[in-house]
Amino acid sequence: MKLNTRIFGEVDIEDEKILTMPFGLVGFPQLQKFALIHDKDKPVGSVWYLQSMDDPDIALPVIDPLSVKPDYNPQIKEDDVELLEPLTNKNLLMLVTISVPEDITQMTVNLNAPILINTDTCKAAQIEIIWGKEEYVTKYPIYDYLNSNRD
Incomplete structure (x- = not known):
């Protein structure tokens, strides 16, 4: 599928690589198809x-x-991952959204609502964690981390 994007220009995404998110994302429930775009030469922990x-x-x-919180281990409800089954440690990709305000030194990630992706089935869901809400805030600062890990 070809798509003319605002940020990347024209991209061609193989149909089997398109992620399906039946419930969309927080703030964007109507958006249900996504592609994960990243520089394959950059390591995990880079911005995608x-x-x-x-x-x-x-x-x-x-x-x-x-990559920004090495001890991150959210507890989630089993019901929230049923649509992603069969989910294993080998096919699970977990990501969090980055918020980039005008003052980039105030950049944060949302640790309270990770996106889980089954890389085998390309099914994905953004879920809300149920334990550890105090620790896993919606605005966890990451500017210093990103700035110290620049190439």
Whole structure:
């Protein structure tokens, strides 16, 4: 599928690589098809983009939460992952959205609502964690981390 995006220009995404999110994302429930765009030469922990296939103007920056909070281990309800089954440690990709305000030194990630992706089935869901809400805030600062890990 070809898509002319605001950020990346024209991209060609193989149909089997399009992520399906039946419930959309927080704030974007109507958007249900996404592509994960990243530089294959950059390591895990780099900023990637969740590009909407439904709206070419929307691409959300995302990152592996373990790269910014190594002890991140959210507890989630089993019901929230049923649509992603069979989910294993080998096919699970977890990402969190990055919020980039005008003052980029105030950049944060949402640790309270990770995006889980089954890389085998390309099914995904953004879920809300049920334990650890005090620790896993919606605005966890990451500017210092990103700034110290620049290439």
